[in-house]
Amino acid sequence: MKKFIIALAAALMTAGFVSAQDLATATEAYNNGAAQLGEGNKVEALASFQEALTMAQSLGEEGEELVANCKKVIPGLYLSIGKQLNNEKKFGEAAAQVAEAVKLATEYGEEETAAEAGELLPKLQLSDALFNAEANLKAKDFAAATEGYKKVLEIDPSHGVAAMRLVQSLASSGNLDEAKEALAVAEANGKGADAAKALSQVLVGKANGALKAKKYADAVSFAEEAAKYAADNATVYLIAGQAASKLPNKTNVAISNFEKYLELSPSAKNAGQIAYTVGALYQGQKNNAKALTFYKKAQELGYAQAAEMIKALSK
Numbered sequence: 001m002k003k004f005i006i007a008l009a010a011a012l013m014t015a016g017f018v019s020a021q022d023l024a025t026a027t028e029a030y031n032n033g034a035a036q037l038g039e040g041n042k043v044e045a046l047a048s049f050q051e052a053l054t055m056a057q058s059l060g061e062e063g064e065e066l067v068a069n070c071k072k073v074i075p076g077l078y079l080s081i082g083k084q085l086n087n088e089k090k091f092g093e094a095a096a097q098v099a100e101a102v103k104l105a106t107e108y109g110e111e112e113t114a115a116e117a118g119e120l121l122p123k124l125q126l127s128d129a130l131f132n133a134e135a136n137l138k139a140k141d142f143a144a145a146t147e148g149y150k151k152v153l154e155i156d157p158s159h160g161v162a163a164m165r166l167v168q169s170l171a172s173s174g175n176l177d178e179a180k181e182a183l184a185v186a187e188a189n190g191k192g193a194d195a196a197k198a199l200s201q202v203l204v205g206k207a208n209g210a211l212k213a214k215k216y217a218d219a220v221s222f223a224e225e226a227a228k229y230a231a232d233n234a235t236v237y238l239i240a241g242q243a244a245s246k247l248p249n250k251t252n253v254a255i256s257n258f259e260k261y262l263e264l265s266p267s268a269k270n271a272g273q274i275a276y277t278v279g280a281l282y283q284g285q286k287n288n289a290k291a292l293t294f295y296k297k298a299q300e301l302g303y304a305q306a307a308e309m310i311k312a313l314s315k
Contacts (some may be wrong), residue, residue, distance in 0.1 A: 008270070012138045021060055022055060022058070022059055023056075023062055023063060023066070023197060025116070026052050026055035026056045026059065026063060026066055027052070027060075027066060028298070029048050029049075029051045029052035029055060029130075030048070030049065030052035030069065030070065031233075032064060033045045033047075033048030033049040033051075033052060035046055035293075036040075037073075037077075041075055041085070042080055042081050042084065043081060043083075043198050045077060046074065046077045046078070046081065047106035049070050049073050049077065049198065050070075050074065052066060052070050053066075053067060053070035053071070056070065061181065068200045070107075071104075071108040071109075071110070072110065074104055074106040074108075075101050075105035075106075075108060075109070075110045075113045075114070076101070076113050076247035077115070078097050078098070078100045078101035078104065078117075079097070079098060079101040079116065079117045079120075080112055081097045082094045082095070082096075082097035082101060082117070082120070082124070083098075083120070085097060085314065086120075086124055086127070089130050089131070091124055091125075091127040091128035091198050092128045094124045094128075095121060095124040095125050097126050098117050098120050098121045098124055099121055099127065101113060101114075101117040102114055102117045102118050102121055105117060115287040121252045122155055122156075124128075124268070126152055126155045126156055126157055126159070128157075128163060129148055129151040129152045129155065130148070130149075130152050130161075130287075132163070133145050133147075133148025133149045133151070133152060133162070133165065133169075134148075136148055137165060137168070137169055140172070140196070141171045142169045142173035143173055144289075145165070145169040146166065146169045146170055146173060146175075149163075149165050149166035149169060150166065153166065153185070158189055159189065160186065160189035160190050160191035161191065162191045163182065163185045163186040164186045164190055164191040164194045164195040164198060165184050165198075166182045166186070166187055167179050167182045167195040167198055167199050168195075168199070168202065170182055170200040171198070171199050171202035171203065172202050176203075176225075178254075179199055179202075180199070182195075183195050185197060189275075196229040196230065197229070197230060199226075199229050200226045200227075200229040200230035200233060200236070201230075202224070202227045203222050203225050203226035203229070204222075204230075204233065204236055204239070205224035206222045207219050207220075207223040207226060207236070207239045207240070207243075208235075208239055209241055210222055210243070211242060211243050213248075214273075215244045216243040216244070216247050217243075217247060218248070219239060219240070219242075219243035220240050220243045220244050220253065223236050223237070223239045223240035223243065223257075224240060227240070232263035232264060233264075234260075234261050234265040234268070235256070236275070237257040237260040237261040237264065238257075238258075238261045238265075240253070240254075240257040241253075241255075241257035241258035241261060242254075243252045244257060245258075245277070245281065248307055251281055251284065251285060254281060255278055255281050255282065258274050258277060258278045259278060261274060261280070262274055262297075263277060271301050272299075272300075272301030272302050272303030272306070273298070273303055275294050275295075275297040275298035275301055275306075276294070276295065276298035276303050276305060276306050276309075277310065278294040278308075279292070279293075279295040279297075279298060279306070282294060283313075288313050291309075291313060292310065292313045292314070295309045295310045295313065296310060
């Protein structure tokens with residue numbers, strides 16, 4: 001019996017020694033975190049505080065004070081690291097850190113940190129979504145860009161730039177009907193004019209591509225669509241005129257578009273040539289009076305070949 005009592009006492013003493021040793025180790029980890037934090041090493045400090053918390057939690061009552069101290073520090077550190085990453089424009093990583101700050105601050109009852117992190121988190125998520133969308137648009141990954149701008153608008157429905165870029169990315173990926181629907185969102189957010197210009201530029205590009213590919217009907221269609229969103233863009237009418245002039249029974253379409261081009265760009269380098277072309281188109285319709293008017297215009301603009309046609313029609 002005596003031996004048993006001695007053995008039990010020894011075991012209790014050993015347990016007390018181990019417990020004290022564990023507390024000392026946990027405290028050392030906490031102090032290491034404090035030292036790292038003092039040197040500005042936030043990531044290393046966070047790791048030390050987390051290590052101290054895990055060890056202190058296993059000690060029961062003996063570790064309660066240390067647990068409480070760790071819980072006061074850890075959420076704020078996540079928030080601080082998130083802010084630093086935000087300054088470095090690492091928005092996705094920043095959002096992940098701040099999201100953890102929200103979670104732990106709420107769990108640990110750190111209301112002030114939870115409120116600040118909660119206010120910052122959607123801003124970081126928006127910045128991350130916008131940053132990635134812009135990068136994808138630049139890389140011409142229009143599908144990914146479209147999804148990115150939609151995500152931005154989910155976070156902030158009033159984001160005018162995202163609404164405008166969404167129109168551009170949708171149009172560039174060929175989703176013209178959806179792009180037109182998105183235009184209404186851009187208009188509601190004060191970016192209607194910019195979005196319309198972006199849409200028209202995409203359509204002009206498609207019209208020009210169709211013209212080069214000798215898909216003249218498509219070129220006319222894209223150009224006419226572009227004109228709805230940029231009525232003062234002379235290039236639209238030039239492309240439409242050139243394409244229509246290659247199609248049967250589209251002479252009047254070609255003439256009206258060339259005339260609009262000349263109206264918008266009277267001093268363009270090719271204005272004389274276009275005026276001459278209009279004259280020829282009218283002559284082909286046997287409208288010699290109109291033909292003569294445009295041949296004279298071409299001559300005034302320095303297009304020498306017009307002189308011969310003027311002479312022939314003036315007899």
